Amino acid sequence: MFTLTVCNHKGGTGKTTTSINLSAALSLSGKRVLVIDLDPQGFLTRMMGLGEPEPDQSSLVLFQQDINKPPPIQRLTAFDIIPSSPALSAAMRKLNQPTDVLWVKEYLQAAVHGYDVVLLDTAAAVTVYSLNALVASQAVIIPVAPEYQPVVGAEQTWHTVQMVRKKLNPGLREERFLFTMVDGRKKNHRAYREYMRGKYGQIVLQPIVRTCTTLSVSARNGTTVFDTDATARGAVDYANVADAIIWMMGPQEAELIGDGSSGVTDRESRFRAATTPTR
Numbered sequence: 536m537f538t539l540t541v542c543n544h545k546g547g548t549g550k551t552t553t554s555i556n557l558s559a560a561l562s563l564s565g566k567r568v569l570v571i572d573l574d575p576q577g578f579l580t581r582m583m584g585l586g587e588p589e590p591d592q593s594s595l596v597l598f599q600q601d602i603n604k605p606p607p608i609q610r611l612t613a614f615d616i617i618p619s620s621p622a623l624s625a626a627m628r629k630l631n632q633p634t635d636v637l638w639v640k641e642y643l644q645a646a647v648h649g650y651d652v653v654l655l656d657t658a659a660a661v662t663v664y665s666l667n668a669l670v671a672s673q674a675v676i677i678p679v680a681p682e683y684q685p686v687v688g689a690e691q692t693w694h695t696v697q698m699v700r701k702k703l704n705p706g707l708r709e710e711r712f713l714f715t716m717v718d719g720r721k722k723n724h725r726a727y728r729e730y731m732r733g734k735y736g737q738i739v740l741q742p743i744v745r746t747c748t749t750l751s752v753s754a755r756n757g758t759t760v761f762d763t764d765a766t767a768r769g770a771v772d773y774a775n776v777a778d779a780i781i782w783m784m785g786p787q788e789a790e791l792i793g794d795g796s797s798g799v800t801d802r803e804s805r806f807r808a809a810t811t812p813t814r
């Protein structure tokens with residue numbers, strides 16, 4: 536089971552959009568995907584048409600001691616989900632012990648089985664929930680729009696990830712920045728992408744997500760961009776991001792996504808081309 540956190544301390548950088556559509560793309564690539572909404576505001580939960588679930592049917596259960604009850608997983612067409620509840624906000628005040636960063640890791644190990652990917656969507660803040668996500672994860676995606684504040688937020692998030700790796704989760708692999716809401720016509724977008732590539736090299740994913748209206752209107756009542764218009768550029772972009780993530784999961788996983796001819800898959804060559812650093 537490959538556990539992946541999506542986070543950026545800055546709000547509105549495409550975390551939830553990435554969580555939904557990347558999960559849908561991974562699912563279309565044959566992966567069994569569980570999404571866990573750890574944002575007390577629960578936008579992902581709402582966007583997937585699940586409203587405000589009762590606390591005992593939400594991700595709050597991960598922070599309680601009873602692992603004998605079945606996890607509150609709901610099945611959607613695109614993927615499975617443990618939704619969020621506003622009760623997470625109040626519960627946060629009680630999660631103030633050093634060991635309170637371990638709940639999600641321990642819950643996943645004890646109670647969640649049978650998934651290829653578990654993806655954790657987080658709020659735009661360093662909270663006990665986002666720290667739990669990072670402690671439980673093998674990989675992190677930091678969605679970043681190529682604008683001043685999201686880039687600063689992404690760099691702050693990068694520092695948090697370094698701290699978590701050093702102190703709490705040495706198994707956390709190198710994070711990946713994912714540019715979202717990219718408008719190729721804007722000079723400042725090009726400048727921020729060059730700045731990040733120059734500073735962080737190949738941990739900036741070469742696949743990007745361009746601005747796409749279909750993405751912003753598609754996640755309603757449980758649908759994703761792939762249901763609304765599978766040819767939209769948001770769908771194409773998230774399919775490419777999914778390929779990159781499958782490569783992060785390891786070579787055995789990647790073997791499964793290509794045609795296998797000549798030992799090099801279509802997606803492998805596409806991904807290699809996509810991730811070759813430009814500088």
Ligand SMILES: Nc1ncnc2c1ncn2[C@@H]1O[C@H](COP(=O)(O)OP(=O)(O)OP(=O)(O)O)[C@@H](O)[C@H]1O
Pocket residue numbers: 545546547548549550551552553574578657658659715716717744745746747748750751752769
């Ligand atoms: N590639 C895109 N093209 C156009 N609009 C987008 C794109 N990605 C996200 N959006 C829109 O930008 C807004 C913010 O996106 P999203 O909710 O995914 O960000 P977030 O980082 O999860 O925000 P928060 O920090 O509040 O949780 C939403 O209205 C979403 O529809």
Ligand SMILES: [Mg+2]
Pocket residue numbers: 550551552574578579657658
């Ligand atoms: Mg969000």
